[in-house]
Amino acid sequence: IAGITQAPTSQILAAGRRMTLRCTQDMRHNAMYWYRQDLGLGLRLIHYSNTAGTTGKGEVPDGYSVSRANTDDFPLTLASAVPSQTSVYFCASSASAAGELFFGEGSRLTVL
Amino acid sequence: GQNIDQPTEMTATEGAIVQINCTYQTSGFNGLFWYQQHAGEAPTFLSYNVLDGLEEKGRFSSFLSRSKGYSYLLLKELQMKDSASYLCVSMDSNYQLIWGAGTKLIIKP
Numbered sequence: 001i002a003g004i005t006q007a008p009t010s011q012i013l014a015a016g017r018r019m020t021l022r023c024t025q026d027m028r029h030n031a032m033y034w035y036r037q038d039l040g041l042g043l044r045l046i047h048y049s050n051t052a053g054t055t056g057k058g059e060v061p062d063g064y065s066v067s068r069a070n071t072d073d074f075p076l077t078l079a080s081a082v083p084s085q086t087s088v089y090f091c092a093s094s095a096s097a098a099g100e101l102f103f104g105e106g107s108r109l110t111v112l
Numbered sequence: 113g114q115n116i117d118q119p120t121e122m123t124a125t126e127g128a129i130v131q132i133n134c135t136y137q138t139s140g141f142n143g144l145f146w147y148q149q150h151a152g153e154a155p156t157f158l159s160y161n162v163l164d165g166l167e168e169k170g171r172f173s174s175f176l177s178r179s180k181g182y183s184y185l186l187l188k189e190l191q192m193k194d195s196a197s198y199l200c201v202s203m204d205s206n207y208q209l210i211w212g213a214g215t216k217l218i219i220k221p
Contacts, residue, residue, distance in 0.1 A: 042116065042199070042211030043155075090154055097207040098142060103154035 003027070006091050006104035013081050013111050021076045021107045023091035031094045032074040033058075033101070034066060036087040043090070049074055050097065081111045114138045116212035118200045123218045124190055132185045132198050132215045140205020144176055144183045147199040149214065155199055158185070187217075195219045 004025045013019050025032065034046040045058030049068040063085060065077045074093075078085055088108050092101040117135045124130040136144065143162040147155035161167055161176035161183065173186040185198055197214040204210065 040213055042213045044211075045209070098203065100145065100157040100160065101147075101155070101209075103156070105154055 004091055004093055004102055004104035006089075006107050008107060009105060010108045011110070013078075013109060015081055015083060015111055017081050019078045019081055019109070021078075021089055021091075021109070023074045023076070023104060024072050025074075025091075025093045025102075026072065027093060027095075027102065028071060029093035029095050029102070030071070031097060031099075032068065033092045033094075034064070034074070034076045035090045035092065036060065037090060037106075038087050046076065046089075078109075081109075083111045085109065086111045114202075114204060114210045116200050116202060116210055118198075118212045118215045120213070121216045121218065123220060124187075126190055126192060126219055126221050128190050129186065129188050130190060130217065132187075132200075132217065134183045134185075134200035134212060136181050136183070136200070136202040136210070136212075138202045138204040138210055141178060142203040142205060142207055144174075145199075145201040145203070145209070146174055146183075146185045147201060148196050149199060150196045158198075190219050192219050192221070 007022045030051045033048045035043040044060045047066040049055045052071045088106050090106050091104040146158040149155040159174035166175045171188045176183045197216045199214045200212040202210045
Protein backbone atom coordinates (compact mmCIF):
# COMPACT_ATOMS: atom_id res chain seq x y z
CA ILE A 1 0.00 0.00 0.00
CA ALA A 2 1.45 3.35 -1.07
CA GLY A 3 2.07 5.89 1.65
CA ILE A 4 4.42 7.06 4.36
CA THR A 5 5.89 4.83 7.04
CA GLN A 6 7.32 6.17 10.28
CA ALA A 7 9.30 4.29 12.90
CA PRO A 8 9.21 3.90 15.80
CA THR A 9 5.56 4.59 16.59
CA SER A 10 6.42 5.24 20.20
CA GLN A 11 9.63 5.66 22.18
CA ILE A 12 10.68 6.62 25.69
CA LEU A 13 14.13 8.13 25.77
CA ALA A 14 16.51 9.31 28.46
CA ALA A 15 17.63 12.92 28.22
CA GLY A 16 20.97 13.29 26.50
CA ARG A 17 20.50 10.26 24.28
CA ARG A 18 20.65 10.40 20.49
CA MET A 19 17.56 9.35 18.59
CA THR A 20 16.67 8.99 14.92
CA LEU A 21 13.07 8.91 13.73
CA ARG A 22 12.74 7.19 10.39
CA CYS A 23 10.44 8.18 7.55
CA THR A 24 10.01 6.45 4.21
CA GLN A 25 7.56 7.21 1.40
CA ASP A 26 6.85 5.27 -1.76
CA MET A 27 4.82 7.86 -3.63
CA ARG A 28 7.88 9.45 -5.30
CA HIS A 29 6.96 12.80 -3.81
CA ASN A 30 9.57 15.51 -4.12
CA ALA A 31 8.78 17.39 -0.92
CA MET A 32 9.02 15.96 2.58
CA TYR A 33 8.49 17.53 5.99
CA TRP A 34 8.89 16.90 9.68
CA TYR A 35 6.37 18.44 12.07
CA ARG A 36 5.87 18.29 15.80
CA GLN A 37 2.43 18.50 17.36
CA ASP A 38 1.94 19.66 20.92
CA LEU A 39 -1.32 20.08 22.81
CA GLY A 40 -3.00 23.41 22.13
CA LEU A 41 -0.63 24.37 19.35
CA GLY A 42 -0.78 24.07 15.58
CA LEU A 43 1.60 21.77 13.80
CA ARG A 44 5.08 23.29 13.79
CA LEU A 45 7.52 22.66 10.99
CA ILE A 46 10.94 21.41 12.09
CA HIS A 47 12.73 20.79 8.81
CA TYR A 48 11.74 20.26 5.22
CA SER A 49 13.18 19.06 1.94
CA ASN A 50 11.90 20.23 -1.44
CA THR A 51 13.84 17.57 -3.33
CA ALA A 52 16.46 14.90 -2.75
CA GLY A 53 19.80 16.41 -1.77
CA THR A 54 18.35 19.61 -0.30
CA THR A 55 17.02 20.46 3.15
CA GLY A 56 15.77 23.58 4.88
CA LYS A 57 14.98 24.82 8.37
CA GLY A 58 11.43 25.29 9.50
CA GLU A 59 9.94 27.16 12.43
CA VAL A 60 11.55 25.10 15.25
CA PRO A 61 14.77 23.49 13.94
CA ASP A 62 17.02 23.79 17.02
CA GLY A 63 18.13 20.45 18.41
CA TYR A 64 17.11 18.57 15.26
CA SER A 65 18.85 17.60 12.02
CA VAL A 66 17.71 15.90 8.83
CA SER A 67 19.17 14.42 5.68
CA ARG A 68 17.70 13.61 2.27
CA ALA A 69 20.04 11.23 0.53
CA ASN A 70 17.32 9.94 -1.80
CA THR A 71 13.69 10.62 -2.72
CA ASP A 72 12.17 8.06 -0.38
CA ASP A 73 13.86 8.58 2.98
CA PHE A 74 13.88 11.57 5.30
CA PRO A 75 15.20 10.71 8.80
CA LEU A 76 15.02 13.16 11.70
CA THR A 77 17.78 13.04 14.32
CA LEU A 78 17.79 14.43 17.84
CA ALA A 79 21.48 14.70 18.68
CA SER A 80 21.00 15.02 22.43
CA ALA A 81 17.37 14.73 23.50
CA VAL A 82 15.87 17.13 26.04
CA PRO A 83 12.50 16.91 27.84
CA SER A 84 11.08 19.81 25.78
CA GLN A 85 11.35 17.55 22.75
CA THR A 86 8.63 15.34 24.16
CA SER A 87 6.00 15.49 21.44
CA VAL A 88 4.26 13.67 18.63
CA TYR A 89 6.29 13.85 15.44
CA PHE A 90 4.71 13.61 12.02
CA CYS A 91 6.48 13.06 8.75
CA ALA A 92 4.65 14.24 5.64
CA SER A 93 5.16 14.43 1.92
CA SER A 94 3.64 16.26 -1.02
CA ALA A 95 3.99 16.01 -4.77
CA SER A 96 4.65 19.74 -5.00
CA ALA A 97 5.20 22.74 -2.72
CA ALA A 98 1.53 23.73 -3.04
CA GLY A 99 0.04 20.27 -2.87
CA GLU A 100 -1.86 18.48 -0.17
CA LEU A 101 0.18 16.76 2.50
CA PHE A 102 0.18 13.03 3.13
CA PHE A 103 1.14 12.17 6.70
CA GLY A 104 2.72 9.19 8.36
CA GLU A 105 1.04 7.73 11.43
CA GLY A 106 3.24 9.69 13.81
CA SER A 107 5.95 8.91 16.33
CA ARG A 108 5.19 9.62 19.98
CA LEU A 109 8.43 10.52 21.73
CA THR A 110 8.83 10.95 25.48
CA VAL A 111 12.10 12.32 26.82
CA LEU A 112 12.66 11.83 30.53
CA GLY B 113 2.65 38.35 11.95
CA GLN B 114 1.01 35.36 10.43
CA ASN B 115 -1.68 33.55 12.36
CA ILE B 116 -4.79 31.44 12.21
CA ASP B 117 -7.78 31.76 14.52
CA GLN B 118 -10.38 29.05 14.94
CA PRO B 119 -12.54 27.98 17.89
CA THR B 120 -10.97 25.52 20.29
CA GLU B 121 -13.99 23.29 20.64
CA MET B 122 -17.51 22.90 19.28
CA THR B 123 -20.35 20.54 20.08
CA ALA B 124 -23.07 19.43 17.68
CA THR B 125 -25.78 16.79 17.46
CA GLU B 126 -25.77 13.75 15.22
CA GLY B 127 -27.68 14.47 12.00
CA ALA B 128 -27.32 18.23 12.33
CA ILE B 129 -25.18 20.78 10.48
CA VAL B 130 -22.14 22.54 11.92
CA GLN B 131 -19.99 25.37 10.60
CA ILE B 132 -16.39 25.73 11.76
CA ASN B 133 -14.99 29.21 11.15
CA CYS B 134 -11.41 30.23 10.53
CA THR B 135 -9.79 33.62 10.08
CA TYR B 136 -6.28 33.97 8.81
CA GLN B 137 -3.56 36.56 8.37
CA THR B 138 -0.70 35.69 6.06
CA SER B 139 2.00 37.41 4.03
CA GLY B 140 0.47 36.88 0.63
CA PHE B 141 -1.88 34.01 -0.01
CA ASN B 142 -1.70 30.78 -1.98
CA GLY B 143 -4.69 28.93 -0.67
CA LEU B 144 -6.49 27.59 2.38
CA PHE B 145 -6.58 23.94 3.42
CA TRP B 146 -8.75 22.01 5.84
CA TYR B 147 -7.52 18.78 7.39
CA GLN B 148 -9.32 16.31 9.64
CA GLN B 149 -7.51 14.65 12.52
CA HIS B 150 -9.05 11.90 14.62
CA ALA B 151 -7.65 11.50 18.11
CA GLY B 152 -4.35 9.64 18.07
CA GLU B 153 -4.16 9.66 14.29
CA ALA B 154 -2.50 11.68 11.55
CA PRO B 155 -4.19 14.60 9.78
CA THR B 156 -5.90 13.80 6.49
CA PHE B 157 -6.69 16.24 3.71
CA LEU B 158 -10.26 17.48 3.34
CA SER B 159 -10.27 20.51 1.06
CA TYR B 160 -8.32 23.26 -0.67
CA ASN B 161 -9.66 26.68 -1.66
CA VAL B 162 -7.73 29.34 -3.53
CA LEU B 163 -10.61 31.23 -5.14
CA ASP B 164 -13.53 32.87 -3.39
CA GLY B 165 -16.65 30.81 -3.03
CA LEU B 166 -18.01 27.52 -1.87
CA GLU B 167 -16.58 24.13 -2.80
CA GLU B 168 -18.80 21.15 -2.07
CA LYS B 169 -17.55 17.63 -1.60
CA GLY B 170 -20.23 15.26 -0.38
CA ARG B 171 -21.29 16.11 3.17
CA PHE B 172 -18.41 18.57 3.54
CA SER B 173 -18.19 22.03 2.00
CA SER B 174 -15.52 24.68 2.34
CA PHE B 175 -15.92 28.41 1.79
CA LEU B 176 -13.34 31.12 1.22
CA SER B 177 -13.46 34.91 1.25
CA ARG B 178 -10.03 36.28 0.44
CA SER B 179 -11.02 39.90 1.02
CA LYS B 180 -12.13 39.06 4.58
CA GLY B 181 -9.37 36.56 5.36
CA TYR B 182 -12.10 34.10 6.27
CA SER B 183 -12.97 30.49 5.62
CA TYR B 184 -15.41 28.01 7.00
CA LEU B 185 -15.91 24.27 6.86
CA LEU B 186 -19.51 23.10 6.74
CA LEU B 187 -20.38 19.59 7.77
CA LYS B 188 -23.87 18.30 7.01
CA GLU B 189 -25.75 15.24 8.26
CA LEU B 190 -23.30 14.82 11.08
CA GLN B 191 -22.23 11.32 11.98
CA MET B 192 -20.52 10.10 15.13
CA LYS B 193 -17.39 9.37 13.06
CA ASP B 194 -17.11 13.11 12.33
CA SER B 195 -15.93 13.61 15.91
CA ALA B 196 -12.40 14.85 15.31
CA SER B 197 -10.25 17.94 15.23
CA TYR B 198 -10.45 20.12 12.13
CA LEU B 199 -7.32 22.01 11.21
CA CYS B 200 -7.40 25.24 9.22
CA VAL B 201 -4.18 25.88 7.30
CA SER B 202 -3.24 28.84 5.14
CA MET B 203 -0.44 28.99 2.63
CA ASP B 204 1.52 32.20 2.25
CA SER B 205 3.23 33.65 -0.80
CA ASN B 206 6.33 31.51 -0.15
CA TYR B 207 4.22 28.34 -0.01
CA GLN B 208 4.78 28.08 3.71
CA LEU B 209 1.91 26.57 5.68
CA ILE B 210 0.52 28.30 8.76
CA TRP B 211 -1.43 25.85 10.90
CA GLY B 212 -4.26 26.63 13.25
CA ALA B 213 -4.39 24.78 16.58
CA GLY B 214 -7.52 22.99 15.42
CA THR B 215 -11.18 22.86 16.40
CA LYS B 216 -12.21 19.81 18.36
CA LEU B 217 -15.68 18.81 17.22
CA ILE B 218 -17.72 16.71 19.61
CA ILE B 219 -20.77 14.97 18.19
CA LYS B 220 -23.53 13.97 20.60
CA PRO B 221 -26.21 11.40 19.81
